[in-house]
Amino acid sequence: MAGTGPQSKACYNCRRRRLRCDKSRPSCYKCSSNGEECLGYGLVLRWANAPATRGKLASRAHTQHHQGHHHHHGQQLLVRGSRGAGSDPDPDPDPDPDDRDPASALSPAASTSGTAAAFQHTCISRSSSSSSSSSSSPPHHVNICISPSLLDPFLNGASEQSRYYIYHFANTVCRDLVSIDQHDRNPFRSILPLISKFGYLQEIVIATSAMHLATLHRYMGRRPAGELVDALTAKSRAIRLLQAAISNATLTSQAVILATIVFFVNLDLIDSGKGGWKAHIEAAEMLISSLQKVDGHLLDPSVAPLADAIAADCVTYRILGSTISGVGFLTGSTMRHGIGIDVFTVLQRAEAYSYHCCPPLILQLILSTSRLCSPESSLDNNDRIAATASLLQQARTFNVREWVNNIRGLSSHDDLVAREHLASAFRAAACLYMLLVLPDGSSDTHDTSLLSPQTADELVLEVLGHLSRIPDDHVLLKGTSWPTFIAGAHTDDRVWRAWCLSRLREVWNKNPWICPWGYVHTAIQMLQDVWDAKATAAPDGGTKMNWLQELRTLRGNCLIV
Numbered sequence: 001m002a003g004t005g006p007q008s009k010a011c012y013n014c015r016r017r018r019l020r021c022d023k024s025r026p027s028c029y030k031c032s033s034n035g036e037e038c039l040g041y042g043l044v045l046r047w048a049n050a051p052a053t054r055g056k057l058a059s060r061a062h063t064q065h066h067q068g069h070h071h072h073h074g075q076q077l078l079v080r081g082s083r084g085a086g087s088d089p090d091p092d093p094d095p096d097p098d099d100r101d102p103a104s105a106l107s108p109a110a111s112t113s114g115t116a117a118a119f120q121h122t123c124i125s126r127s128s129s130s131s132s133s134s135s136s137s138p139p140h141h142v143n144i145c146i147s148p149s150l151l152d153p154f155l156n157g158a159s160e161q162s163r164y165y166i167y168h169f170a171n172t173v174c175r176d177l178v179s180i181d182q183h184d185r186n187p188f189r190s191i192l193p194l195i196s197k198f199g200y201l202q203e204i205v206i207a208t209s210a211m212h213l214a215t216l217h218r219y220m221g222r223r224p225a226g227e228l229v230d231a232l233t234a235k236s237r238a239i240r241l242l243q244a245a246i247s248n249a250t251l252t253s254q255a256v257i258l259a260t261i262v263f264f265v266n267l268d269l270i271d272s273g274k275g276g277w278k279a280h281i282e283a284a285e286m287l288i289s290s291l292q293k294v295d296g297h298l299l300d301p302s303v304a305p306l307a308d309a310i311a312a313d314c315v316t317y318r319i320l321g322s323t324i325s326g327v328g329f330l331t332g333s334t335m336r337h338g339i340g341i342d343v344f345t346v347l348q349r350a351e352a353y354s355y356h357c358c359p360p361l362i363l364q365l366i367l368s369t370s371r372l373c374s375p376e377s378s379l380d381n382n383d384r385i386a387a388t389a390s391l392l393q394q395a396r397t398f399n400v401r402e403w404v405n406n407i408r409g410l411s412s413h414d415d416l417v418a419r420e421h422l423a424s425a426f427r428a429a430a431c432l433y434m435l436l437v438l439p440d441g442s443s444d445t446h447d448t449s450l451l452s453p454q455t456a457d458e459l460v461l462e463v464l465g466h467l468s469r470i471p472d473d474h475v476l477l478k479g480t481s482w483p484t485f486i487a488g489a490h491t492d493d494r495v496w497r498a499w500c501l502s503r504l505r506e507v508w509n510k511n512p513w514i515c516p517w518g519y520v521h522t523a524i525q526m527l528q529d530v531w532d533a534k535a536t537a538a539p540d541g542g543t544k545m546n547w548l549q550e551l552r553t554l555r556g557n558c559l560i561v
Helices: 012-017 029-033 057-067 160-176 187-194 199-219 227-246 251-271 277-292 304-325 343-349 360-372 381-396 400-405 416-436 456-467 475-479 481-490 494-509 518-537 547-554
Strands: 045-047 106-108 122-128 140-146
Touching (some): 199 227, 304 481, 481 494, 518 547
Antiparallel strands (some): 122 140
């Protein structure tokens, strides 16, 4: 049978990107592990001579279309007419050269990604002739014009520039927001059908996409070509529209408002991670708590997966943000109103596509530690140490492999080995955080044997050991920033420090998974600041300072996730 033997050529994606292909069947493992759809080993087909959808020819095709008369230039389909009763098929004569589109058939070509520009309307010509003894079956020729253009309904009314940003959001930004992109199962793409109904959501999508492009150009050494201005303008419009919508929020619009608010945080993360993310998260917490009190069946099914993913990201941002900045969880107005969030449930619903791959239990233990050691806690140091030891024990006995193997909703091509190493790195980094967060001294001044059989330096090596098992071109590399930062800030080994810097730079610019989120660049700068502060505090290698406590006084509003 043809095609059963080993392939002599790489798959289409690997050939196009000039990568080494493992030639596995039915799909290339490299494509599957990177969350891409493998296009196979044969020819990739597309319609030839169709109206141009981008570039200089787009307007030319539109002009030709309107200048034509009975015969339309574009995509035509020539078919035979149906046989009438009692008629015999006549051999199809050669069609008139003027009526035949020389490239009306499918032709092999490289698949390209276009912009979100509208397709021009296409005429499909159907012609047929049949011979019959009866004059009641004359030949017929039918022209069917598909008009208006083949454009997604949610893009109707959007400008060409807006469609370009929405296209970039759908194809690039949404990929960054999940661990492995499963295309139609990416919950963030469910935003797209909603943008025509909620203007503030469309504006924040445009702002996020424009900021993403501006940061990408900055990484490439190019000056942003107006994207930064577009991002700030769209952000301003989103704030204005959101203020007007909050007073009349329905259940569905509350979920959309929640998504919009959390995307303000994403906008700050793409920029630098230094913005007003704290205020946005506190507002989002109010909505999450409100939505949790409502029966999930009452929420629009098209919005429910998005609400789960957005809520999980918000809670994750708050938990990991509190470790570096010291910002408490459920503080301020939310605490005064007695509002609480079922953290574990929120995180568990989204564990299949959360970009960081951190187990919900580990995040919950980090949160519990932050609350124990916060200034609002009424426990004395001995009680805090005892409570922290209990949390450490829960973290150390957590079975990461069992958790990974029982995640629901993962792709059949998911890289479970890499996911397990990343989750294990988070577990060890969480244990290191628990040792460091205790007040009035670092883990080096506490008797750590009361807390953990492992020292802080041993936990650093465990974190880095697991991270080193994740290839530097793997899609899950984007979720390694927080454990890399925690381990890199604590180690005094120059080799490991250089390795941590290198890995963070690879998160920023490693092909093919360029992830130009500005908070990664901020994390690199903060690592340098921590090392400089440690060298200043102990130039002769004497008593070590608690770098985490010092960092919280230096950079109170930075978010590293």
